[in-house]
Amino acid sequence: DGGITQSPKYLFRKEGQNVTLSCEQNLNHDAMYWYRQDPGQGLRLIYYSQIVNDFQKGDIAEGYSVSREKKESFPLTVTSAQKNPTAFYLCASSYRDLGRNEQFFGPGTRLTVL
């Protein structure tokens, strides 16, 4: 089955701890993205990567870090510097052709910081 997976679905952490969210895709997509969604709001871009070993900050990158060592994987670390980390996190991937940028989304990880 081709697709994009995120794990875990629910994650609980204590305040002050770093936590890493997993995102894997087997769609052979070059680009991958991380979004944050808060209740009643749209998605906001945290980081994106258009090619292995390269990534760019999105609109709300502060307090987050990423790596892109493999084409299939784009893990997101929520650091203790992120002031309000409790949210729903979505990963996506896509080709990089203009007009063919349809993003495929994973099922999301709901992070709760206690």
Add this chain to the structure above:
Amino acid sequence: DAKTTQPPSMDCAEGRAANLPCNHSTISGNEYVYWYRQIHSQGPQYIIHGLKNNETNEMASLIITEDRKSSTLILPHATLRDTAVYYCIVDTGNQFYFGTGTSLTVIP
């Protein structure tokens, strides 16, 4: 600044057409309009996209005005399973800009 503006909520009778509007008055000439929908606590699902011509697929139709400042997503025969939040998105080529979406409720 939001790149898209949508009404927060709409209702539609089952079996009727649902017309969801979106304003994107600052869109640039090479930026695409995408529509996705999201059922609660799931990942958004692609519906349709377009640049300046009207588009149709098995799920919906997309009507883009000639000046490209607004568009309308049409679900021709809404069913209860179409109840979701619908997002109108501007694609700059590097990233998607999501609005706050329209919560569509299909009423039996």
